[in-house]
Amino acid sequence: MSAAATALPMPSTRPVLRERGQREVFCGLTSIVWLHRKLQDAFFLVVGSRTCAHLVQSAAGVMIFAEPRFGTAILTDRDLAGIADANAELDRVCRDLLARRPDIKALFLVGSCPSEVIKLDLANAAERLNREFYPEVRVLSYSGSGIETTFTQGEDNALRTLVPLLPVDDAPQLLVVGCLADVVEDQFRRLFEALGIPSVHFLPARRARELPPVGKGTRVLAAQPFVGETARALIARGATLLEAPYPLGVEGTKAWFSAAARAFEVSDAHLSACIEPGVTRARRSLERYHPLLAGKRLFFMPDSQLEIPLARFLGEELGMETVEVGTPYLDQQMMACELARLPEAIRISEGQDVEAQLDRVRESAPDIVVCGLGLANPLEAEGITTKWSIELVFSPIQGFEQAADLAELFARPLVRRARLML
C-alpha cells in the first residue's frame, strides 16, 4: 500500500459482526444496468449462463430497449465440452455483435460465475479481440461474478480496467471517481469550476473512449464508497486519494468539497462563498423532513455499500437512530472517514446470514428497514415499513441540491404508512 494510503486514519477498531450464510444481495453483473447508460459508446457482454441474462433483465425491470447495449453470451453444453471451442465461440459472438453495432466503441467482456469456474480467460480473449478490432473498438474485460463481487463492486471492477489505459499527466488535477447521475455531475463540475480547481475530470466519463489523465499531481476524490479497487489502482499510478466522507447530505457534501478545496489550496473564505448558497438551500429543504424522521429507528440490510454513509447522514442531519447497518463487505480504507463519524452504538455487520439478520430485524422492531426487493414485500406483510435500497443506487441523491430528495426517499414510506387507513 502506498504512502498516500497509509496517511489515512487508522482502521477503525470497533467491533464488526461478521456473518456468513445466505446473502440476499445482487452480484456485480447488476451494475451493468446503470453503467451502460452512463457509458454511451460501450457494450457490456456478459459471458455466462441463462441465469446471468435473466438476472440483468430482471434487475433492469421494465427498461426494455430495442437493442440494449448489454447482452449475454450464453454458455451451452457444447461450450462446456472444451475450452478451445468456447474461445472460438466467444470470438464469433463478438464479431457478429460488433458487425451489427458499428456505434459501439468499447466492448466490455464481463466474467460471470460460470465463466470463472470453467476458467474461461476473458483477459486473454480481450487481448486477442483487440488485435482484431483496436483502434476502432477497444475490448476490455472484468469480473462481475457473484463468487467474487457484490452488486456495486461490478462498477469498481469495470472502472479499474480503465485505469491502466489512462494517459499520463503529472499536472495538478482533480479526478472524481464513481458513476454519478448526469445532473449531479454537472452540478459538481460547476462548483469545482467556481472553486478554481484547474482541471477536473470524472471517471467514468460519458464515453468509455474518453479517458481522463492520471499522474503524480492527480488528487482522487471518491464520489461513491464502492470504488476502492479503482482508487488503489489510481494510487499505484501516482495519484493521491483524498480523505473525505461521501457527498450525501449537507455535511457529507460540504466535507467532500472541503477535501478538494484543501488539496488545491482554495481558501476557506472562497470555499464558504462558493458552497454557501447550496448549503443554505439544502438545510432549508431538509427542515421539513426533520419532524418526520427524527427519532425513527433504522435497520440497513446489506446491499450497495451506501449503507454506512447513509446511516451517518440520516443520524447527523435528521436525527434518525440506526440499529444495525449491514454492508456486504467493509472496506476500512474507503470507509475510514465515515466510520469516524458513525456513533459507536450502531451495530455494524459485514456479510450476511439473511435468516439470522431477519430475526434481529423482528427483535429490534425498527421503524424502517432498508432492504432489497426480494425482502421488501414480505417485511411489509409482517407490518414492518421498508425502503427499497435499489432506488438509492438508481436515483440522483448526492450533493446539496439532492439532499432533500434523499430524505424524501426515507420519509415517503413512513408518510404513506401513516396516510393509509387500511
Added chain:
Amino acid sequence: MELTLWTYEGPPHIGAMRVVTSMRELHYVLHAPQGDTYADLLFTMIERQDQRPPVTYTTFQARDLGGDTAGLVKQTVAEACARFRPQMLLVGESCTAELLQDQAGTLAASMDLGVPVVALELPAYSKKENWGAAETFYQIVRAALSGRAAEAVTAEQGPQSALRRPRANLLGPTVLGFRCRDDVIEITRLMSRLGVDVNVVAPLGATPADLARLPDADFNIDLYPEISRTTCVWLERNFRQPYTRTVPLGVGGTRDFMREVAELAGLDQERILESEIPGASSLAASSSRLPWYSRSVDSTYLTGKRVFIFGDATHAIAAARVARDELGFEVVGLGSYSREFGRELRAAAGLYGLTALITDDYLAVESAIAEAAPELVLGTQMERHIAKRLGIACAVISTPIHVQDVPARYSPVYGFEGANVIFDSWVHPLVMGLEEHLLQMFREDFEFNDRAVPSHLGKGIAAQPSPPEVDSSTAAGNQDASTSLQWAPETEQELRKIPFFVRGKARRNTERFARERGLAMITVETLYDAKAHFGR
C-alpha cells in the same frame, strides 16, 4: 454460445422455484453463488407475494471453491430443515453449482433428515424455465406417490362409480404463470356446474400430502401443458388417469373442454351443452357475453383486423382460434418460444396458412412483427415493448409477465368469464368503430392526423412524436428490392391521407403490386390500382 439480449424464459431452476413457491409445506435448497437470490424479487415484486419463496441458497463464494462446498451444502440443508420443517425437501443446483459437481441432491439424500428428499437435476446449459417447472412438478408428484401402488388405487374406483360424483385434478397452475390464480377459480366453478368435483389443485396451493391424494381422481385436467403435461402422461401410465387435451380458452375452447370433460366423466354431453348452442339468437346462448358482443354491430369494425400472436404454445395456439373464430380477426403471425411444443404449433399455424415462428430470439420476433404489419399484437411483456415501439396496439396473453399482468380484480382468461375478459382486453386497445369511420372521412382533419395533440389538451401543447411508421420496406430490411421503386411526390401526398395505422400496410401492398407488375414509378393511379387489387 448464443448471444441473448432479452430472454423469454429463465434457467430451469427458476421453473423449479415457481413450482415450489406455488406449493405449501415444501422447501428448496439451492446450491448457488451470491447473486442468484435475485430470483426472489420475481415473486415478491411481480406477483406481489407477501412471503419470501421457500428457498434457501448456499451462497458460495470464490474462497469456498478451493475448500469444502459440499460441506456448505450439508450445513445449509441441515439448517433449512431445522428452521422450516418442510413435509418434503428439494435439493438442486443453479448453473454454476452444476459445474462444481458436488451432487447436492445426492448429498442431502444421504443425510437422514427424516423427510423425503427430492434430488433435482435440471441441466442449466441445455434446458429452460418451463422445462424445469415441468420436471420439478413431475419429480415432486413421483416422490409424493412413491409408496402408492397403482393397481390398488384403480381397482376400487372409476368414473362409473354410482356412489359419488366424478372427480378430477386441476394440474399446472403456478405463480408467475398467466392469470393462473383466477383461471383456477373459474375452472373450478365450471367443473362444479358440470357436476365434477375438483380433487386436488396442484402445484398452486397444494402440499405434498395433497399430492398423495392425486390418484383419488378419475382423470386429470392438463390446464397448463407446459407445466403439467409430463406429470399427466406419467399419471396416465401409472394410475390409468386419462387427461384432457383441450385448453378452455375462448368460448369454443371452453365448449370443447366441457364436451371432453363430460366424456371423461361419463356425463351426458347434450344436457351439459344445451345452454351453449352456437348460433342461437337469445343472449342466453352462452354463459359468456363474447358471442353476442362479437355479433353486435359495433364489432363489425373488428372484421379482418390483422393480429400477430406470440407467447407460450398453450396461450398462443388457443388465442389464434379465438382471434379468428370468435372475433373475426385475421391471424397474420403465430409463434412461440416453447420449442417443446413445436409440433403442435406448426399444426396450428397451418390452420391459418402460416408458418409457425418458433424462436426465443427477441430480435427475430421483432422483425417478424414489423414485417407482418399487424394492427394488434397479442404477446408477452416482450411483445408489448415491441408493439409500443412500433406504435401498434397490444394485449398481453402469456408469460413472461410483469406486475400489471397480475391485476387486483378477478380476471381469468379461461372459461366463460375468461372469454369476457379476453373480449375487453383485446378489443379496447384498438381504435373504436365509429372513431375509425371518422378518421377515414376526415383523414386530413387538423386534429385527427397522427401528429395532432388531442384537442381537449389545448393549443399550447407541443405535438407528440408520431409513432414510428410500420414500413415493411425498411423494417424487413429489404431495401434492395424497393430501391428500384420510386414514389411520385403526389403519391406520397395521397398516401399521407390514409390513416397512419394502416399506412404501412398500404405502402407495402402498393410496392408489392408495383413490383409484381415491373413498375418503376408509383403514381396515384398505381396506389388506387393496388387498393382495388388487394381489396380492403
